[in-house]
Amino acid sequence: MENLPKKVRSKKLSTRVDLTAMVSVSFLLIIFFMVTIELSKPKAVDLSLPDKDPICDRWNGGCGTENRVMTILLGNDNKLISYTGMLEIPLVPPREMDYGKNGIRQELFIRNKSMLEYSAQLGKPGRGITVIIKPSKECNYKNLVDILDEMSIAKIDTYAIVNEFSPEETKLLASN
Template identity: 30%
Template sequence: MAEVIAQEKQGGKQKKKLIRVDMTPMVDLGFLLITFFMFTTNFTKPNVMDLGLPAKGTPPSGPVVDQRNQVTFILGKDNRVFYHQSNETDLNSENLKETDFSGVKISKIISEAYKKAPVPENFTVIVKPTDDANYKNFVDILDNIAISKKERYGITDIKPWEEKVYTELTQ
């Protein structure tokens, strides 16, 4: 632990005592303290959003969602996102509008569509990622749905009639 070393000065008149402290136990104490604080610290838990997916097999039957009672987001390449409230016969390049993920634009679009919905309790947000979309944009759109507090949403593949209009706009 600690040693006292007595040294004599040349001339023999005065003895000088040197004290040497062994720091090895302090290293052990440091590691014990680090371990203690690591075990007692509260680590933040990740925020997880539940995503209920249907079981494989026959699709569930239910009410068909009216186009005025939903808003559809198409996630494209290069962080582009398009939206519409049209059906197969009405959708064209003028109805398919483009927005981006900056600010609260998507949440605002969802809330405006919700206000115009004839049956608000059946209002549904539909997300259709293309093959060129990236995962970050998909998570961002789900975050915007959670921010707008809409609990009815669906994720599906882009339909051929939507893909036709989408490719017209992206080329």
């Protein structure tokens, strides 16, 4: 038996499949979908509204609090009309104002200061005015941003943007 050539045997491959990479990819996909679902959810701010007063069936904290409510109507061509109380019987009648330091800002400061003093006398300190901002469809976006800036500058804590107009308010904006 001399030098006989050895038979070369083929190497048998393992029949096991290594799934380590597949597990990593699946975890990455799961994380990706979880993040995208979380980011796609709409973000909303919680809004707490006062209850209707059962005696007089009105909003805004009940009966006799019209002096706390100031309404600002925004129209086209930088038109701004404000009034205090209910439009039918306003405490401060509707009047057209300008944006800025000598216009609506001054009015907001005066109304808020007097309301803070009044509420402090009643034993409820820190309750300033509530401003209802009503931008019309003709109002431009800049005016809405300007009035929100005025709320911040005047330190008005409670305000709401409402897009519902009464017929009287629509007539008021259309006049002049």
